[in-house]
Amino acid sequence: MMKMGQENGSTRHLIMTLLKTKGPLTIGALAEELGITEMGVRRHVLQLEQEGLAKTRVVRQAMGRPLHMYSLTEKAEEYFPKSYHNLALELLRELDYGSGLDAVNILFEGRRRRMLGQYAPMMERRNLEERVAELSSIQNAGGYMAEWNREEDGSYVIREYNCPIRQVATQYRKACQCEHSLFEELLDAKVTRSECMAEGGQCCRYAISPKNVTDKTSEKS
Numbered sequence: 336m337m338k339m340g341q342e343n344g345s346t347r348h349l350i351m352t353l354l355k356t357k358g359p360l361t362i363g364a365l366a367e368e369l370g371i372t373e374m375g376v377r378r379h380v381l382q383l384e385q386e387g388l389a390k391t392r393v394v395r396q397a398m399g400r401p402l403h404m405y406s407l408t409e410k411a412e413e414y415f416p417k418s419y420h421n422l423a424l425e426l427l428r429e430l431d432y433g434s435g436l437d438a439v440n441i442l443f444e445g446r447r448r449r450m451l452g453q454y455a456p457m458m459e460r461r462n463l464e465e466r467v468a469e470l471s472s473i474q475n476a477g478g479y480m481a482e483w484n485r486e487e488d489g490s491y492v493i494r495e496y497n498c499p500i501r502q503v504a505t506q507y508r509k510a511c512q513c514e515h516s517l518f519e520e521l522l523d524a525k526v527t528r529s530e531c532m533a534e535g536g537q538c539c540r541y542a543i544s545p546k547n548v549t550d551k552t553s554e555k556s
């Protein structure tokens with residue numbers, strides 16, 4: 336019988352772990368491993384199927400009823416720990432040691448140019464507020480937990496509460512510089528970063544103002 340119950344919470348998680356490590360499995364096999372009823376297991380497995388996290392395959396036998404074997408889908412992989420940031424850091428360090436920091440910076444600049452080419456068409460024929468909203472949506476899709484608001488003076492603020500590349504950005508600040516530059520190009524606006532998670536901030540905060548407003552203020556001063 337499985338002994339993971341004390342290590343991690345729910346029956347749902349334990350079923351997913353079993354399917355990950357020992358699958359494909361039948362309802363009966365899962366129930367035996369977990370020490371609970373087949374009815375209890377079936378309820379969880381059906382829920383996983385409805386969410387697209389599990390799938391079933393019918394295996395016919397020479398004798399007896401066909402077996403319904405359950406396994407995880409690709410979507411379920413998102414629920415298991417990943418260490419992509421460790422791999423990314425290792426690769427960047429190898430490039431740094433072998434070719435120098437300039438080579439690493441060139442890599443980040445290439446990423447910025449690619450993203451600019453991908454997202455710039457989405458900003459066409461939009462005013463600044465619409466561009467800010469669209470950029471926030473783009474960042475949300477990338478896992479940055481972004482939100483935006485308009486200030487009383489007519490400027491805008493974007494806050495990102497999660498940084499998927501935080502470990503990389505902490506060591507290679509060029510990543511943050513490229514994001515800042517990308518925002519300015521996509522928004523066609525003046526962008527100022529006042530807080531950064533890679534520097535220990537609670538979020539990444541960007542203040543955004545129209546270029547013409549900034550230019551007029553500069554001329555007066």
